[in-house]
Amino acid sequence: MASHAAARNGGARRDQRPLKKRLADASAPYLYSAPALILIVTVMLVPLVLGISYAFRDIQLLNPMSGGFIGLDHFRTLYEDQNFYRALKNTLWWTGWSVLLQFVFGLILALLLDKPFYGRAIVQALVFLPWAVPSFLAGLNWAWLFNPVVGPIPHWLFALGLMNEPYNILSDPQLSTWGPIIANVWWGIPFFAITLLAALQAIPRDLYEAASIDGAGPVQRFISITLPFLAPTIAITVLLRTVWISNFADLIIVMTNGGPADRSQIVASYIFTQAFKRLDFGYASAIALVLLALLITYSMLIVILRQWLLSKD
């Protein structure tokens, strides 16, 4: 670097190195970072740009004449697409309830597992099991549980008087979203339980002792010690899960396939249906682009909120 500076200094002393050597020196940093850059560009940027470009083209797998550039046509269609708006509403519903219930049950579970009891290690391992089940297997399993022909749940609900007859809630247009939500809650509780339990166990015990001597009861200890210590973990996990779950179509595809009559469709599953069932890749890409924009907006809001909280502190 010093020699570069010297060369620029009015050429008082000329760079003595041969041209080849100078070229090699100048390009070295780029050559070192090239493998990583090339990898990132090929696996991330190329598909992203391609996907985005599809949104402005007419791409239907079954129509060999398609493929032309159509500008914003897809977005105009989307603007009028009632199914899309329902999917958007369903996404909020599905994400909100799934995250809320997963968080609440996960927190309760973590608090229970934080207390020592006989056989805790085994119970911990069992409780974390759902997380290890492949999502589509979980979806199938729950679909069967809700099915009155093979599953017990409708019969139980009927026996409890909550149903007039044992029927499948997955085929009820009013209730069908609840099937995947319940399966999702079951599947996602361990994630919150694991992360919150880890955070709980990092809280020094003597703080609780000091607080109880200071006169705090269990509720006050929870509010003034447990919650402040958990807050950063809660913020991060809820944020992450919100993004994941709003993109998480597996359970819906497996359990209801978005049905009946697109009633349980979320945006992610609607994209899947458009792309792989109706084979309209162009339209699917357009929806995906909108979803991407929405999620980026959400993330930016969270980042701003975080900055604001930190600066206030």
Added chain:
Amino acid sequence: MASIDIAAIHKSYGIHPVLHGIDLEIKDGEFVVLVGPSGCGKSTLLRMIAGLEAVTDGEIRIDGKRVNDLAPKDRDIAMVFQSYALYPHMSVAKNMSYSLRLRKTAKEKIASVVANAATKLGLDPLMERRPKALSGGQRQRVAMGRAIVREPKAFLFDEPLSNLDARLREQMRAEIKKLHQDLGATSIYVTHDQIEAMTLADRIVAMHGGVIQQVGSPLELYDNPANLFVAGFIGSPGMNFFEGRYMATGDTANFALTGGVVLPLSGVANLADGSRATLGIRPEHVVLGAEGPDVLKATVDLVEPTGFGIIVHLKLGPVAFKAFTLDRRFLGMHGEVDVKLPVKNLHFFNEAGRKV
């Protein structure tokens, strides 16, 4: 302010007994130090008084009222932890006022009490800081401030100075003592440091193996230790011990040290003739460069100047012992030296380790 009575306290963890029947009466306003090596049960006892550990058997009374089954928050005691246990997400002021806020004390009252305590502890400029922005000594002060704002019945200290460096420890020790003189509150202080115990205590409770070894004023324990454990634990450098056999001949006696040296005693001790015993003497009582008939020849092993005095490591036959002197003449000492173990400073312990 309150008295604390501990009656026949037992504690077991599962099948492992930790405390074997502790009896102790602490008077109102007294400063009692529980001292002993780690694992002796002193912290467990303190935590039982605080209500953080369940009592297996026996009774704890605060001001005559049984508190065995009371939650810590209902005992009206304050505790200072070794780790300080400050609430990291609260400012110093919030930390100190937490207990008062829980009690729904009036805001003006809280402000004045906290301000008072802050002034007393020199925390005024730090009130808005978080604990992580404080040094160890400052955190320790906040922990004490948190305790004193409540005006509790008693203060419990669980090795509060162990995490501080030596100089700061000395300084905080003095501050704790001064605080106790100002407030006159009943205090129980746990430490493994016998210097802290000696300097702070009205009464020391020396514990070992879950049993109280001796209770008494610091000087009582120093001058008249009840057994080998207390004799060895209290004092630094520690008391010298010589094992041997007590030989009585009429109205005089000798002590035959293991290793062959015979020490003439000018009087008799309360020991059976020919019994095995241990003889103890504090290093500062060993007379160096002595003259006269009872002089023993010892070999100098090592000389350690401490600045204040000199610790001389000696050997009497195969038995090692130490002498402490303020006389700087002994600084360059080597080879042999005449020593004397004055009979009036000797402590005798029988085979069971008890002082006779």
